[in-house]
Amino acid sequence: MTLSQESFIPYSVTKPKPCISSGVPFPQAVAHHLIHTLKAHKPYLIVSKSISKTQDFVKLKRALNDAEHGLEIAGIRFGISSHTPWEEVLEVVRDARECGADALVTLGAGSLTDGGKVIALVSLYFLFFWSGAVGEVYMEKSRVANTIPIQALANNASTHDELAQLSADEVERSGRKVNPCQVPMINIPTSLSGGEYSSLAGVTDEQSREKVMFLHGDMGAEIVVLDPQLCESTPERVWLSSGIRAVDHCVEGLGYLGREGREDGVEEFRKGLRLLVPSLLVTKTEKENADARMKSMWGVVEAMKGLGNGVQMGASHGMGHQLGPFGVGHGETSCIFLPQVLKFNARHAPSTSNPSHVLDPQKAILSLLWAETPVKSVLEKRGLSQETADAGDVIGAIVDELGLPRTLKDVGVGRDKFDALTKNCLKDRWLATNPVPVTTKEQVREILEMCAGDGK
Structure with a gap:
């Protein structure tokens, strides 16, 4: 009824x-x-x-x-x-x-x-x-x-x-x-x-x-x-960063499916990205745009449908789980880790058995987002070119445009926490399901260094 x-x-x-x-x-x-x-x-x-x-x-x-x-x-x-x-x-x-x-x-x-x-x-x-x-x-x-x-x-x-x-x-x-x-x-x-x-x-x-x-x-x-009017009172940083968390679901989901050579869930993740990223950029400048908020909410539904196909996440999610208890919001962990994990994966793809399974999903994400007019405008405004940028650059530019934290320094997590973070991260099941499996403390430290933001 x-x-x-x-x-x-x-x-x-x-x-x-x-x-x-x-x-x-x-x-x-x-x-x-x-x-x-x-x-x-x-x-x-x-x-x-x-x-x-x-x-x-x-x-x-x-x-x-x-x-x-x-x-x-x-x-x-x-x-x-x-x-x-x-x-x-x-x-x-x-x-x-x-x-x-x-x-x-x-x-x-x-x-x-x-x-x-x-x-x-x-x-x-x-x-x-x-x-x-x-x-x-x-x-x-x-x-x-x-x-x-x-x-x-x-x-x-x-x-x-x-x-x-x-x-x-x-x-x-x-x-x-x-x-x-x-x-x-x-x-x-x-x-x-x-x-x-x-x-x-x-x-x-x-x-x-x-x-x-x-x-x-x-x-x-x-x-x-779902009620978009209710969500107008949600603090901007919470709304937008949680949206990047949903983007993380789509991006890491596509990465996992590429690694496994699977297609089930691909369309849901792609649809999720097309709904989420443009609508988040609109909401940043038009807080009371109920249509944009509703599109973001449906984008989350698509992202979660994709996850329902037995899809595993990667290092951004796994490391984010363990950064959270150090006082960092769920969404902000994705803002910090996702761009750099994408770059880590691209850098180390040649060491995997099938580099194209790592790189092809990133290329598809780049093309998909560049085809969205609001996204393309932001990327070009920030000096990126589709011919030279990679997926990590694109996600990083979107996070910057939304005014969200990009580094561990931005959220008050210093190098004194790196040992504890490394130990806890290696316990997380999703590091091993990253497109480039993260199984050693040296790999975790490499990603933490990329995210440090302290210039050292």
Whole structure:
């Protein structure tokens, strides 16, 4: 059941979850789908601290505290810190259980989205059946309590060690069975990070400062609500840098497919780039251009569809995972690493078994972006020529035009952090799937040196 003027479509033909809602104000869409699609009535809200101070959040609270339609907010969490700290995830799990919530709603992006996915994965309190298809939820508390062992309903975790046992690496090592998520979730993204379309989530272990990945095919939202007007309040640097993160998905996705000689996913990544890069450049100069923001949001959808084909990322993503816990935003890690990783790959392509598998995707990216008029204008303004530039030059020029950080120095990360970064980076699975596999500390240090920005 959809609203008038609403578009409500499945994410893709092969993956119906999440459904994507657009075309109506987000408070109206969320309230409608909690009641009519998810059959939920006590949502737990996770909202970014900045948005919680706006009228947008006031409107959402008003829509979800609707006694006439049986809606009541069970509880609210104001913010989850950058890179989703381990202990904060457990805090929300405990609070949501005590509140008796029957759904999660996240308003924000990045850490909130990742946190929501892991919270839904480990929650135990929620007593209902979930059939796995959007719109097929029903409550039957007495039956659950009387006839089904509650331990079978979710993956209970209340401590650091219990959560660690559900990480992707630990599940792979131990062969542990991970139960499907039991808590339906709605995401309302306010950035372009794209986590709402992924069954992967990263949580930072505060003890080691290492990003730990969680992966389950059932993780993620049932519904994603897109509202470009809401996103006008997103800080410019957050919006644009998260857009470069989505560009990174497309670029490294094309690099991986080229290395593997595959075509599935290529068109999605290309379409994502054509939507993302021009619209980001427009948004930089026209903040209230809702059409440009919507194109960026659909560009993220295409990027994430490409990733859904079993595509692995490369060194920009892998090293970015480990730079994040040093206080650098997700998107900004891509601004710093992606241009230089492209140059690293081009430089070392001759050492691989098939250099054309490394270089051809970069040439295709260069041609694709140069064919977009807004992009071409920026590149030529910055003195680049299609005949002499490479993909690293092009991505770097776009990052510069958007006014985003390009070096580790720009984000306050000095050489004193290089040893710890190198150690953590080598643990990340995506360095080995880079078009030029990064498997030694010397290779990691080479990329860090390229990104240092201190002139040494």
